[in-house]
Amino acid sequence: MNRVFSAALEIQAVCRRRKWRFCFIGGVAVQRWGEPRFTRDVDLTLLTGFGEEKVFIHALLEHFAARISDAEKLALGRRVLLIQSSQGVEIDVGLGGLPYEERVIDRATTFDIGSANTLTTCSAEDLVILKTFAGRDRDWADIAEIAARQSGKLDKKLIYRELKPLLELKEDTESGKRLRKLLAPTPGRRVH
Numbered sequence: 001m002n003r004v005f006s007a008a009l010e011i012q013a014v015c016r017r018r019k020w021r022f023c024f025i026g027g028v029a030v031q032r033w034g035e036p037r038f039t040r041d042v043d044l045t046l047l048t049g050f051g052e053e054k055v056f057i058h059a060l061l062e063h064f065a066a067r068i069s070d071a072e073k074l075a076l077g078r079r080v081l082l083i084q085s086s087q088g089v090e091i092d093v094g095l096g097g098l099p100y101e102e103r104v105i106d107r108a109t110t111f112d113i114g115s116a117n118t119l120t121t122c123s124a125e126d127l128v129i130l131k132t133f134a135g136r137d138r139d140w141a142d143i144a145e146i147a148a149r150q151s152g153k154l155d156k157k158l159i160y161r162e163l164k165p166l167l168e169l170k171e172d173t174e175s176g177k178r179l180r181k182l183l184a185p186t187p188g189r190r191v192h
Contacts, residue, residue: 004028007085008042008119011093014063020056021047023108024121025094025130032111033124035145041090045122047105048095057081060093100162104130124150129163132179133170140178147183156183 008028015022027039048056057075064083067090068074075081081093096102104126110118122130128146131139147154160176167176 003085003087003089004039004042005113005117005119006087007089007091008044009117010085011042011044011060011064011091012119014060015044015046018059021102021105022120023105024119025104025127026092028119029111029121029127030142030146032121033127033146034142034149041092042085043092043094045094045096045101045104047102048097050097053079053095056095064091100166103162124153125155125159126162128154128159128179128183129166132163132175133166135172135175140182143179143182154183159183 004027008024012022012024022044024042024044026041026043027037028042028044030037030039046056053076054072057072060081060083061071064085066072067082067084071082075093075095079095079097081095083091083093085091094101096105104122107123107126108120109123111121112118121127124146128143131143131146159179163176163179167173
């Protein structure tokens with residue numbers, strides 16, 4: 001098993017043992033819904049709500065080494081805890097508290113990674129939403145691959161409904177248009 005999946009299983013075991021609500025996003029979810037590609041880290045959303053973040057941060061820091069000296073301070077300010085697995089794989093834990101983040105976790109399902117192991121990942125639709133919101137070049141390339149691999153299966157109404165208020169928050173008027181072009185049916189588009 002690759003190191004990234006091992007790291008994901010390691011943090012998933014802690015989350016499940018504590019009965020925390022979470023799901024993997026980012027590269028691990030791309031392995032499921034897009035074109036499998038090299039990823040060197042693990043990203044997940046952990047539902048902490050607002051006000052109880054320290055409980056989650058302290059519990060995670062009991063199991064995992066921090067990647068920076070002021071990891072707790074950064075986590076409380078930016079809502080992301082930077083830790084690493086026992087094998088040194090970087091793990092970014094997003095401290096979720098928004099209603100949308102709760103819905104992402106509610107829609108998450110298991111992904112069979114072999115050897116009787118599964119990981120809980122966000123839906124393909126939520127991965128598209130999260131990557132559109134992030135909007136980096138790598139994210140747009142991932143969205144194109146997800147659109148190709150999941151051709152005809154994506155719930156576009158859900159995507160646009162959830163994405164609209166997120167883009168409004170950051171006053172982004174272009175990403176929605178770009179996504180609609182990417183998701184538009186194209187004759188001859190490769191279907192997996």
